[in-house]
Amino acid sequence: MDQVFVIVERIVIYSVLISALYALVALGFTMIFGVGRVLNLAHGAFLMVGAYTAWFAQQYLHWNLYSAFALAVALCTLLGVVFYQGLVRHVQRSPIVTLIATLACALIIEELIKIFFTTNTQLLAPFISGSIEIHKTTVITNRIIAFGASWLAILLFWLFVHRARWGKVILATAQDHEGAALVGIDVRRVYTLTWAISGALAGIAGVFFASWVKIDPFMWRDPLIISFAIVVVGGLGSLKGSIVAAYLIGLLEVLMTYSPSIRVCFSFRCFEFLGSSWVGVSSLLVLIAILFIKPEGLFGRTE
Amino acid sequence: MSSRAVRFSILGTTVIVMAVVAPFLPSKWMTTLTYAQIFAVYAMGWDILSGMTGQISFGHIFFVAVAGYTTGLLNLYVKWPIWATIPLGVMMAVLAGLLFSVPALRLRGPYFSLITLILPLAAARLVIILADWTGGELGKFGVAALCPFPDFKANQYCNYYSLWGVMTGVGLFLVWLSTSRVGKILEAIRENEEAVEAAGINTAKYKIFAFAVSACVVGLGGAFSVHANEAIFFNSLMSLTTSLEMIVASVIGGMGIIVGALWGGFLVRGGEQVIRELAQLKLPIGTEGLALSFLERWATLIFFTLLIILLFFARQGLLPLLAGLFRRRRGEVRGG
Numbered sequence: 001m002d003q004v005f006v007i008v009e010r011i012v013i014y015s016v017l018i019s020a021l022y023a024l025v026a027l028g029f030t031m032i033f034g035v036g037r038v039l040n041l042a043h044g045a046f047l048m049v050g051a052y053t054a055w056f057a058q059q060y061l062h063w064n065l066y067s068a069f070a071l072a073v074a075l076c077t078l079l080g081v082v083f084y085q086g087l088v089r090h091v092q093r094s095p096i097v098t099l100i101a102t103l104a105c106a107l108i109i110e111e112l113i114k115i116f117f118t119t120n121t122q123l124l125a126p127f128i129s130g131s132i133e134i135h136k137t138t139v140i141t142n143r144i145i146a147f148g149a150s151w152l153a154i155l156l157f158w159l160f161v162h163r164a165r166w167g168k169v170i171l172a173t174a175q176d177h178e179g180a181a182l183v184g185i186d187v188r189r190v191y192t193l194t195w196a197i198s199g200a201l202a203g204i205a206g207v208f209f210a211s212w213v214k215i216d217p218f219m220w221r222d223p224l225i226i227s228f229a230i231v232v233v234g235g236l237g238s239l240k241g242s243i244v245a246a247y248l249i250g251l252l253e254v255l256m257t258y259s260p261s262i263r264v265c266f267s268f269r270c271f272e273f274l275g276s277s278w279v280g281v282s283s284l285l286v287l288i289a290i291l292f293i294k295p296e297g298l299f300g301r302t303e
Numbered sequence: 304m305s306s307r308a309v310r311f312s313i314l315g316t317t318v319i320v321m322a323v324v325a326p327f328l329p330s331k332w333m334t335t336l337t338y339a340q341i342f343a344v345y346a347m348g349w350d351i352l353s354g355m356t357g358q359i360s361f362g363h364i365f366f367v368a369v370a371g372y373t374t375g376l377l378n379l380y381v382k383w384p385i386w387a388t389i390p391l392g393v394m395m396a397v398l399a400g401l402l403f404s405v406p407a408l409r410l411r412g413p414y415f416s417l418i419t420l421i422l423p424l425a426a427a428r429l430v431i432i433l434a435d436w437t438g439g440e441l442g443k444f445g446v447a448a449l450c451p452f453p454d455f456k457a458n459q460y461c462n463y464y465s466l467w468g469v470m471t472g473v474g475l476f477l478v479w480l481s482t483s484r485v486g487k488i489l490e491a492i493r494e495n496e497e498a499v500e501a502a503g504i505n506t507a508k509y510k511i512f513a514f515a516v517s518a519c520v521v522g523l524g525g526a527f528s529v530h531a532n533e534a535i536f537f538n539s540l541m542s543l544t545t546s547l548e549m550i551v552a553s554v555i556g557g558m559g560i561i562v563g564a565l566w567g568g569f570l571v572r573g574g575e576q577v578i579r580e581l582a583q584l585k586l587p588i589g590t591e592g593l594a595l596s597f598l599e600r601w602a603t604l605i606f607f608t609l610l611i612i613l614l615f616f617a618r619q620g621l622l623p624l625l626a627g628l629f630r631r632r633r634g635e636v637r638g639g
Contacts, residue, residue, distance in 0.1 A: 096413070108606050111607070280428050284424060
């Protein structure tokens, strides 16, 4: 009985921690869609740029992680702005062309990273190494910092959108960009600002994602899938829905890690049904199922 | 570009040239063009669905994988001959296509493209989970060869011409289909689906049909590629890059006209080979010469960059662009 409690406690703690990171990963993606109706398939690649920047600054420029982190966030903010002004602005009118162009950019970034940094897996040193005990569960300290930073970023973002003047302008543009233009809001500047914020959020998420998981040229796929899954489950463009969805997906992934796997064998060839090898698959399958059954998302589409 | 005669003559010229040049090609180029023919089949298959109806699929590699793994694994484990496993693989791809069309009817535009991106990613994970059978990321060797000749040269010719046959058959069928009444309806769905529905046409039926045809064609290419390789290669059957390259090919050649995808397919694969050849060279700069070997790693990058440039400046693609120039020139002569 005691053992069951320990496992349940561990699942709860781990899923609460990872879900905060997932929410942060999806936040920039959701915002771009909510405000500009653009699905940015390069979002995962933005995270990767953040991760590689921090890693490069740490490894080759011998910066400490805090300045490396700042550099990554700054560079991703810039990338967001350049991306919008140089590319998305011109193709935005056709959603399909936007999708092709942003996905092509993600693959271009992947190729560039392969060329300059090879396909080797890299590790990012944590902010604080070591681990601490919460009751009977051992947690890596860095993950708690990632959790705290994620929530801090989400709360700051929420405050900005609902309290600051520019935040309200963004909200107004999201609701009706023609109406916003009519009352004298420079919609293009608002879009540029949202891309900058989205880039910054991706940079933050990228560094934490890297120190949590790993760095390699293919790492952009998982955050992109997670972002999809979260916004599809939570309804595209809805902040609250996204956070709830992030917790559902996080819980599902952690449950998969701890679920007992069933070994299925036919004529001496076996595979594991459920269990840790299904971690990535489960959210994909849930995503496909939801798109099939309820394409508008579990919480509807908040406009 | 819209007339049937023009498309058939472009297709005819292309396939005849492909058939005639083969004996004069160096071995390296023959291999390249063998695989370029398969890739052209993929691109044409993508075009009949996405180019014509405007529902952009990012995941057509999924059908390649379904057909490829089905035929390869059946051949490996059940020891069925390829004339039985290839049709079965294609059938599985068609089935997958029909299944795929269910969300397509509910989802529009970007939402549809999203789910198509997710399917091959999920499939790749499943292949890795089932690694005991599928070989996972390492793939499986020992699949029956398409051509059973012991001689390398004879085999190469046989592979080349079998795939040429597949490409020609697929090309003829798709060009015919795209210019038939069905093709016109598919184009009309791309331009304005509501209007087509208002005209009393069941658009769902036509979209499902386009899915099935597209999956069938791409699956055929995938099944043949496994036997031409004599192996199941995870990296070629599950490559997201190839999936995107189908779009690149179609956009380069011109979307929705089939022959555009055919040309685009050759331009992409041929261009990659040209880049590889260039990478062998040394420029006479400096005392030691400037080696161009770095170019090889830049190939994919160059094509995706080209795609973005084309999306900006020549969204209609190369063939329609050429056709437009040609027509204008002729008009000027007549006018002057």
